[in-house]
Amino acid sequence: xxxxxxxxxxxxxxxxxxxxxxxxxxxxxxxxxxxxxxxxxxxxxxxxxxxxxxxxxxxxxxxxxxxxxxxxxxxxxxxxxxxxxxxxxxxxxxxxxxxxxxxxxxxxxxxxxxxxxxxxxxxxxxxxxxxxxxxxxxxxxxxxxxxxxxxxxxxxxxxxxxxxxxxxxxxxxxxxxxxxxxxxxxxxxxxxxxxxxxxxxxxxxxxxxxxxxxxxxxxxxxxxxxxxxxxxxxxxxxxxxxxxxxxxxxxxxxxxxxxxxxxxxxxxxxxxxxxxxxxxxxxxxxxxxxxxxxxxxxxxxxxxxxxxxxxxxxxxxxxxxxxxxxxxxxxxxxxxxxxxxxxxxxxxxxxxxxxxxxxxxxxxxxxxxxxxxxxxxxxxxxxxxxxxxxxxxxxxxxxxxxxxxxxxxxxxxxxxxxxxxxxxxxxxxxxxxxxxxxxxxxxxxxxxxxxxxxxxxxxxxxxxxxxxx
Numbered sequence: 001x002x003x004x005x006x007x008x009x010x011x012x013x014x015x016x017x018x019x020x021x022x023x024x025x026x027x028x029x030x031x032x033x034x035x036x037x038x039x040x041x042x043x044x045x046x047x048x049x050x051x052x053x054x055x056x057x058x059x060x061x062x063x064x065x066x067x068x069x070x071x072x073x074x075x076x077x078x079x080x081x082x083x084x085x086x087x088x089x090x091x092x093x094x095x096x097x098x099x100x101x102x103x104x105x106x107x108x109x110x111x112x113x114x115x116x117x118x119x120x121x122x123x124x125x126x127x128x129x130x131x132x133x134x135x136x137x138x139x140x141x142x143x144x145x146x147x148x149x150x151x152x153x154x155x156x157x158x159x160x161x162x163x164x165x166x167x168x169x170x171x172x173x174x175x176x177x178x179x180x181x182x183x184x185x186x187x188x189x190x191x192x193x194x195x196x197x198x199x200x201x202x203x204x205x206x207x208x209x210x211x212x213x214x215x216x217x218x219x220x221x222x223x224x225x226x227x228x229x230x231x232x233x234x235x236x237x238x239x240x241x242x243x244x245x246x247x248x249x250x251x252x253x254x255x256x257x258x259x260x261x262x263x264x265x266x267x268x269x270x271x272x273x274x275x276x277x278x279x280x281x282x283x284x285x286x287x288x289x290x291x292x293x294x295x296x297x298x299x300x301x302x303x304x305x306x307x308x309x310x311x312x313x314x315x316x317x318x319x320x321x322x323x324x325x326x327x328x329x330x331x332x333x334x335x336x337x338x339x340x341x342x343x344x345x346x347x348x349x350x351x352x353x354x355x356x357x358x359x360x361x362x363x364x365x366x367x368x369x370x371x372x373x374x375x376x377x378x379x380x381x382x383x384x385x386x387x388x389x390x391x392x393x394x395x396x397x398x399x400x401x402x403x404x405x406x407x408x409x410x411x412x413x414x415x416x417x418x419x420x421x422x423x424x425x426x427x428x429x430x431x432x433x434x435x436x437x438x439x440x441x442x443x444x445x446x447x448x449x450x451x452x453x454x455x456x457x458x459x460x461x462x463x464x465x466x467x468x469x
Contacts, residue, residue, distance in 0.1 A: 003028040003040045004103055007088050018080055021060050022046045026083075026100070030076040035063040044070065089113030092127050120144035141170050153180045156187050178231035181292060188299050188306075195309050234292075237285050244278045318350045323399075323464035325352040327363065332458050339368035346370070351385055354466045359397060360387030363462050364437075373439035378405070378447075381437035382418075382462070396420070400465040405442055408459065409451040414442050 003025030011019070011026065020027050022043035029041035037060045039047070047056040049064075057064050081101040087094040092113025096106055107114050112129035121144040126134050135142045143166060151160040151172055158180065160172055173180070251274070320326075327349045329335070338344040349363040362383050370379035382401045387393075397420055405414035420436055447453060 002043060004085075004100055005088055006085055007090060010086055010088070014083075018076075018083075021058075026085075027076065027080055030073045030080065031070050032073045032076070033058055033063070034065045034069040035061055037061070038073065038076065039070075041072075087111055087113065089127075093129055118142055118144075141166065143167065151176075153183055157183045178234055178292075181296065182228070182231065184296070185299060188302060192302070192306060195306055195313070234285065234288050237281050237288070241278065241281050241285070244274050244281065248274050248278070320352045321354075321356050321358070323352070323354040323358075323466040325349060325363070325462045327460040327462065329365070329458040329460065330456065332367075332453050332456050336367045339366065348383070349460075349462070352462075353387075354399070354464055354469055357389040357392065358387075358466075358469065359393060359399075359464075360385040361462075361464065363403075363460070365460070369439065369444070371439040373441070376444060377440040378442045378444065379437070379439045380441045380460075382420075399469070401436070402463040402465075403438070403441060404461040404463070405452055406459040406461055407450045407452060408454040408457075412450055414452070416441060 002023035003020045004027075005025050006014070014026060017038065018027055019025070020040045020043055021037050022039050025040070027038055027040055030038055031041055031044065032038055033047075033056075035058050037058055044056070044067075045053070047059065049055045049057050053067060055064060056067060056070070081099065083100045084098060085100055085103065087096040087103075087106065089107075089111055090096075090113070094111050094113040096111065098106065113127050115125045116128050116131065117124050118126055118131065118134060120135060121142045123134075123142070134140050150162065150164065151158045151169065153176075154161050158176065160176070164172060335344070335347070339346070345368065346364055346366045349365070351360055351362040353360055362385055364381045364383055366373075366379035369375055369377045370381075373379045380403050382403075384397050400417060400419050402415065402417040407413050416438055418436060418438070442452075452458060
C-alpha cells in the first residue's frame with residue numbers, strides 16, 4: 001500500500017521532506033536511499049530497473065543503487081507517527097483528528113466518512129456513518145430492505161396513504177419534498193400555538209419571562225413565507241429541467257438517426273446550449289435545496305426551544321414558593337425495582353422555594369436506602385440548590401426541615417424533622433449536594449402496613465420553616 005493518504009489541503013501543509021518521492025503521500029514505513037531521498041517501504045518496487053529488482057534508480061536524481069543500499073529510517077518513522085492530522089474524510093463529516101500512528105485503525109474501524117459496502121444490497125461507496133440511514137426502514141434507500149407501508153408523513157397530513165415499497169417510497173419522498181416541508185412547518189406552528197396558549201393562561205410565567213413570545217409569530221410567519229417562495233421556485237425549476245431534458249433527448253435522437261445533414265452543427269450548438277442551461281438549472285436546484293435545509297434546521301432549533309419551554313412550563317406548574325412541597329411519586333414499584341437493581345438508585349424531587357426570591361431547594365430520595373440504611377430503609381436528604389437570589393440571602397442556611405411520608409388513609413403519617421448543623425460546609429452556601437437528612441427515614445418492610453403506597457403512588461411532603469424569614 002502507498003503512504004498515508006490525507007486530504008489535499010492537509011497534505012499541502014506537510015513539509016516536502018515527509019512526502020514520498022514515488023506515491024506523493026505522507027511517508028509510511030519510511031526508508032532512505034543512499035542518495036538521501038525518502039520513500040514508503042511499499043513504493044520501493046517502483047524503483048526497480050528490471051524484473052528481478054537487482055538494481056534500483058532514484059526517481060528524484062536518477063542515482064543507481066542496489067537493494068541492500070536502502071535502509072529503514074527509524075527516526076523519520078517516529079517523527080511522522082507523532083504528527084497530528086485530521087481524517088482524510090473530514091469533508092464527508094468525520095471530525096476525528098489525532099496522531100498518524102492511529103490513522104489507519106481509525107479509518108478501518110471508526111471513521112464516519114469512510115466508504116463501505118452495504119451488506120444487504122451490496123451497494124458501494126456508502127459512508128460508514130450513513131449506513132444506518134441507508135438501511136432505515138422508513139427513509140432508507142436500501143433496495144434489499146423489503147418493508148411496505150404508507151408515506152411516513154401521512155401522520156401529519158400527507159394524502160399518500162397507499163402501501164408503498166422502498167423504491168416507490170423514495171420516489172414519493174423526493175417528489176413531495178416541498179409538500180412535506182410545508183406539513184412540518186404547519187405542525188411546528190400548531191405546536192407553538194398550543195405552548196403559547198399554555199403560557200398565556202398563566203400570567204406569572206409571562207411576567208417573569210416576557211421575552212418567551214417576543215417576535216415568535218413574526219418569525220414563524222417569515223419562515224413559512226420563505227418556504228413557500230422556495231417551493232414555488234423549485235417547482236418552476238423542475239419544470240424547466242424536464243422541458244430541457246425532453247428537448248435534449250429529441251435532438252440526440254435526431255442526430256443519432258442520421259436525418260440531419262448541413263444543419264448538424266446548428267443542432268450540436270443547440271444541444272450544447274441546452275446542456276449548459278440544464279447544468280445551470282440543476283445548480284440552482286441544489287442551491288434552493290440547501291436553502292430549504294437551512295430553513296428546516298431553523299425549524300429544528302425552534303422545536304428544541306419549544307421543548308425547553310414545555311419543560312419550563314411543567315416545572316413552573318409544580319413549583320411552590322411557600323417552603324412546602326407535596327411530592328407525588330408515581331410508578332413506585334418500577335422505581336423501587338430500578339433502585340434495587342442499581343439502574344437508578346436515587347432521584348430528585350421538583351425544586352421549590354421559601355419565597356419568590358428565597359432559597360431554592362429539593363429532596364433526594366433513595367428507595368432502596370443509602371449508607372447505613374441501604375437495603376433496609378427509605379433514605380431522604382434535603383438539598384439547598386444554587387438559586388438566582390443567593391447573593392441576597394442569609395447564610396448559612398438555618399431553617400428547620402420536616403419530612404413527612406403520608407398515609408393516604410389519613411391514619412398515621414410518618415414525620416421526621418431536623419435543624420441543619422451550621423458547622424457543616426454544605427449549609428454555608430448553595431451547594432447542590434446532599435446537605436442533610438436521614439439514612440433510616442422509614443423501614444422498607446413496614447411500608448405495606450399502612451396506605452403509604454396506594455395505586456402504585458407514594459406521597460411525600462416537605463415543610464421548611466419560613467416563620468423567621
